[in-house]
Amino acid sequence: MSGGAPDPQTEERRPPGRRRLGLALLTVAALTGGGVAFTALATPEEPPAAHPGAEGPPPATAPVTRGDLTDSSQQDGMLGHLGERKINAGGPGGTLTWLAPSGSVVGRDGRLYEVDGEAVRLMYGSEPMYRTLKSGDKGTDVRQLEENLAALGYTGFDVDEEYTVKTAAAVKRWQESHDLKRTGTVGPDRIAFAGSAVRIKEPGSGSGTGSSGGDRVAPGDRIAPGSPVLTVTGSERVVTFRVPAAEAASAKTGTRVRVVLPEGARLPGKVTAVGRTATAGDDPQDRTPRIDVTVSFDDPAGVEGVDQSPVTVELAGETRRDVLSVPVNALLALPDGGFGVQVVENGAARDVRVELGMFAQGRVEVRGTGLREGMKVGVPS
Template sequence: MPDPRAGGARPLGRRRLWLALVTLLALTGGGVAVTALATPSKAPAGDTDTKGPPPATAPVTRGDLTDSSSRDGTLGHLGERKINAGGPGGTLTWLAPAGSVVERDERLYEVDGEAVRLMYGDEPMYRTLKAGDKGKDVRQLEENLAALGHTGFDVDEEYTDRTAAAVKRWQKSHDLKQTGTVGPDRIAFAGSAVRVKEAGPDAGAGGQGRIAPGDRLATGTPVLTVTGSERVVTFDVPAAEAATARTGTKVTVTLPDGTRLPGRVTAVGRTATAGDDPQDKTPKIDVTVSFDDPGEVKGVDQSPVTVELTGETRRDVLSVPVNALLALPDGGFGVQVVENGTTRDVRVELGMFARGRVEVSGDGLSAGAKVGVPS
């Protein structure tokens, strides 16, 4: 066994080092702190190296090091749901066009020339509401009436004569018969404004066609497929890496035209499922990103985008390119410092790996020093 003090033992080749790093990064996810890795009991500060200079050098830098990762995502809209016919049926005479945004009290579709309008709420419109009724759907209706300026009642879960009077004023504003009652033949609830994705499938055509004005509707017929009006990005991560995309994680989204916009993770799936790729059955979790400024988002629906997730940040640390690392004979890691035409191997402790660099610390290292790297 050669004696290191006699100069017979040299740092191991970078090929073996890369094998060690590949294993290390696979185990850690490629972006975590790995401090005091394989620190030996003896740690010489560094011996002068008599061999020639390395083919290239890179500087040791001091600054902030941020762990980030990129994912392929898809630009789309928030959520997707069906709007079903709620009335007794009839002939479809008008549909909100695909791509349009429908807001509170605007038309979704018409049956026999009579409009069904959107109101905001999570409870479905499943019955005709009248004085004496109680429930969450009553509160939803009253909240919408109040938002539209038809007031004069208490917003609660009880449909009173005052609620009926407000309904009559709403009906008058749309030239409807003023009955003071309202049902699913006039109103459909959704959580917010919706964007029309497409017309509903034609059940009579075996689901192969799309309904259109002139078609007959029955109660429960899917009329429209809608999404939320907010632009979002969706992507997936392997279940083992779910911690990299927690709710609230800041991201930067690169759109197809190169525009970079900030956002954050707003939803993370709770169930891991295998993807559609037959070559990759790794369980994955769906992640949704919302933009900080949705009005700045441009791009065709279902366009591919890149999502950069920002992780942990180490402040004011020294770092070197990962390929500057050398595997030392006794199991530690080092770098080859080039100074005044000579080289010396300096043992280092490793910290965070990020963007092709690694946090390092050790005696004899300072910002601006040159370290050897492959050409």
């Protein structure tokens, strides 16, 4: 009869091991459905039980293996560049005559843009270039300038926070190397500071004459002081992704990862930044608070791929070393509530009680009396 309740007699004739296997898999699925590993599942304190010939040989077997088991997870990420920021026009303004092209990388002393034919160059530092520096000035911006001059080979002064006549002499040598008037003073009409080399993402949104609001500036536009000229990022390739706040511990700073690029390459890296504030995602169906995570590659120069390409981040979690494990689907749910595996030896099968440890990579750590590496355990065909 089809569509009705199961025949009790048929149900009783069904092999008991098959019922146990189905129950075990349902139980494991419930415990691991969220991708969360667990350890030291409680089992009765009675000695491990063995039941020779419980069901006869299973349809297929798999070996008990010994080795390391790592609880890993995968996250969807995005390939990009580190840190986006604006570079605004310094000096009195004028006509924009040149812009560094999008996608190019500008390093120390490189040209970012030109106004009225005069270049504004990049120097490294965290503090913006907000004033014209001259002899007698003091401050961290002075130290930044002197550090850059020294790195470029213009020496003969002490690198400190005081702009001296020796600093001015070095500035004059730098000006001469760029065919500029040798004034010994320098300001935001000649230098813009950023933390390191920058990658040009795109021109800034124009706010001067010749460009309407929201349009990108282009050579020929009039640039007002303080208006955005360029949008830049760091030159280093990175991956960003988001994890639920409850799982933030799986992506701590320093956590080793592998990034799977769109073409299939798997590159090593590590978590270098974790956000401190959790925010809801954009998906209206999932408002779980999430935290931003940044991954840097071990070899950034070797990373290829288009910006904003989707990637997969493989996070390595806890590792159990030198443990016995079996495929998850080898587990049996024993009649008294514990778990076991069906060991096959010399053509005979017996159920052996086990304690469960970590679930990872489709396997589960097991401990049980008499279990050893190389044993065969029953699995579904």
